[in-house]
Amino acid sequence: MSGITNLHESRALSVGFRAGVSRVEITPQAPIWMSGYPHRKHASRSVVHSLWAKVLAIEDENARTVIVATDLIGLPRAITDFVSARLQEEYGLERSQILFNSTHTHNGPVVWPNLRAMFDLGKREKGEVLEYGRGLAAHLFRAIAEALKNLEPAFLSYGLGKAHFAANRREWTPEGVRIGVNPLGAVDLDVPVLEVRSQDQQLRAVVFGYACHNTTCPDDSYELNGDYAGFAQIELEKSHPEATAMFLMLCGGDQNPNPRGSFELAERHGKALAAEVDRIRGASLRKLEPPIQAAFENIDLVFAPHTRETFEKELREPDPSRRRRAAAILKSYDESSPARCTLYPIQAIRLGPDLTILALGGEVMASYSLRVKKEYPGNLVVAAYSNDVMSYIPSRRALREGGYEVVESMVYYCQPGQYSDDVEDRIFAGIRSVLQRVGLHSEESLAEATPESSLRTRLISLFRDLNVGTDLEWSADTSLLRSGLLDSLATLQLAEWIQRQVGADVDLLQFDLSEEWETIARIEQFIARHRQSQAG
Numbered sequence: 001m002s003g004i005t006n007l008h009e010s011r012a013l014s015v016g017f018r019a020g021v022s023r024v025e026i027t028p029q030a031p032i033w034m035s036g037y038p039h040r041k042h043a044s045r046s047v048v049h050s051l052w053a054k055v056l057a058i059e060d061e062n063a064r065t066v067i068v069a070t071d072l073i074g075l076p077r078a079i080t081d082f083v084s085a086r087l088q089e090e091y092g093l094e095r096s097q098i099l100f101n102s103t104h105t106h107n108g109p110v111v112w113p114n115l116r117a118m119f120d121l122g123k124r125e126k127g128e129v130l131e132y133g134r135g136l137a138a139h140l141f142r143a144i145a146e147a148l149k150n151l152e153p154a155f156l157s158y159g160l161g162k163a164h165f166a167a168n169r170r171e172w173t174p175e176g177v178r179i180g181v182n183p184l185g186a187v188d189l190d191v192p193v194l195e196v197r198s199q200d201q202q203l204r205a206v207v208f209g210y211a212c213h214n215t216t217c218p219d220d221s222y223e224l225n226g227d228y229a230g231f232a233q234i235e236l237e238k239s240h241p242e243a244t245a246m247f248l249m250l251c252g253g254d255q256n257p258n259p260r261g262s263f264e265l266a267e268r269h270g271k272a273l274a275a276e277v278d279r280i281r282g283a284s285l286r287k288l289e290p291p292i293q294a295a296f297e298n299i300d301l302v303f304a305p306h307t308r309e310t311f312e313k314e315l316r317e318p319d320p321s322r323r324r325r326a327a328a329i330l331k332s333y334d335e336s337s338p339a340r341c342t343l344y345p346i347q348a349i350r351l352g353p354d355l356t357i358l359a360l361g362g363e364v365m366a367s368y369s370l371r372v373k374k375e376y377p378g379n380l381v382v383a384a385y386s387n388d389v390m391s392y393i394p395s396r397r398a399l400r401e402g403g404y405e406v407v408e409s410m411v412y413y414c415q416p417g418q419y420s421d422d423v424e425d426r427i428f429a430g431i432r433s434v435l436q437r438v439g440l441h442s443e444e445s446l447a448e449a450t451p452e453s454s455l456r457t458r459l460i461s462l463f464r465d466l467n468v469g470t471d472l473e474w475s476a477d478t479s480l481l482r483s484g485l486l487d488s489l490a491t492l493q494l495a496e497w498i499q500r501q502v503g504a505d506v507d508l509l510q511f512d513l514s515e516e517w518e519t520i521a522r523i524e525q526f527i528a529r530h531r532q533s534q535a536g
Helices: 077-091 123-149 227-239 263-282 308-314 320-334 366-375 396-401 423-437 443-447 451-465 488-502 520-535
Strands: 017-025 052-059 064-070 098-102 152-162 166-168 170-173 176-179 190-198 203-210 244-249 255-257 292-302 341-351 356-360 380-383
Touching: 017 123, 017 203, 052 123, 052 244, 064 123, 064 244, 064 292, 077 098, 077 123, 098 244, 098 356, 152 263, 190 263, 203 227, 203 263, 227 244, 227 263, 244 380, 255 263, 292 423, 308 320, 341 423, 356 423, 366 380, 366 423, 396 423, 488 520
Parallel strands: 064 098, 203 244, 356 380
Antiparallel strands: 017 052, 017 152, 052 064, 152 190, 166 255, 170 176, 190 203, 292 341, 341 356
16 A cells, blocks of 8 residues: 555545456466467467456446456457347446457467467367357456446546557568567557545556557467566556456557567566556546446448459468468358458547546557547547457558558458558547547547637648657647658658648649748648639
8 A cells, every 4th residue: 555645535425436346367278279479380388377357347326337358369349249248138238338458468369250360270279269269258247247246436546657668660671661660650658547446445456558569478489478468467466465457458559569579578568567557656646536428339441442363362372371361251252242341349438527548449550549649638548459359450651651560460360451541530530429429529629610720730630640740749830851750651641631721733842842841830831822822
């Protein structure tokens, strides 16, 4: 209990929330095929530490919500929808009130059908994986039911810190983007912390998150473990044995631990993260008050056009994962149902006016969370790997750049190819919809009501879309080209955007870019001049 402030003493007689906490071990009880890396050749050999599913249930006088955190590569829709349907039938919970998240450890079991083209499982191995999935669904339901039965008056509070071992992994090379280290790439170093205390101030749960792949351990290991997120939870529970520590994976789709490659580094990163969580808890936390609000939508993400001939050719390739993907897609063509789009879940849970959790499906890139938090300043946690993990979720810029997350990974996820160019637009439309339903409005949407400020607001939003200077506090005089913020691709996209604002073809090479486009103010002046000339 050391280092904890008496945050809620003034509210001792007015507890607005009730909370229940539970956990269930989900470590496979026998050797099982492990997920995450395609070059593994056999089942697991041993267990470094246990894997868990942990549940926090929260209610106020009118609503409930449950947050489920799992030490797994990812929970597919086949499991989350099944468990949610049972909860709706037996406990009256709506789909919007149930959030499933996975740490994305690469040292856990295969969870079918997640990444189903990654391995060639024999009949026995696939049977073991399917049996694990059935047992997992039962475990999740029982753990949620237990948390709902254990609801007691509780105080909730929130804080935010930073951890610094995540690194953008989309490294530029002469051959294109590869997995490496990109020190100039977008990163989100936030460590959000939700603390739950009983009415007598006993610590019951600590929910924390970070945006970084759980890929610190060696990629040739066969030892089950939760990577740095597992070690962080263990460290917190050692320090606070009365509490349950829960990790939420945030938008770490293009983030890797740095350095990485050993169990020792995984433990070191975990301990560093746990220390930051405790530092935040020992500092000033924000009290949370009811009400609970929740919203959930499934949207369609559209794939780029594909044809049967593509997969007939792929069926002859030497890569066995590609052949497995091709066989599955060709079967869908034979059944006259080739996938042209996939469902994508977007969820928002708001705990009063001072904290909102936005939960996105898939392996979402860090630029999404950076953009969302710029558009919606305040206490907003942007989780990924939630409710379904169907693929990586690339940004508009990443789609143009290519690389593993955009192209190769879709083979392992057994998807027919990369997404169409509007994937980010579709997701942000869904984000705005669910956030609006829980009462959140972006600064951009509010600013558009003021004509004189709307152009600058949209221009700044464009730079954030392009991953340009995401950490800058933008102003009219922010330098662009002279500080090297715009690369050639971003410059082209900026030019296209200016064309749309002017509403006519303009020779954008008629002026000196290093001066004409140097600041936001100069870009605004350029657009204003051309609009005036058209009006005249």
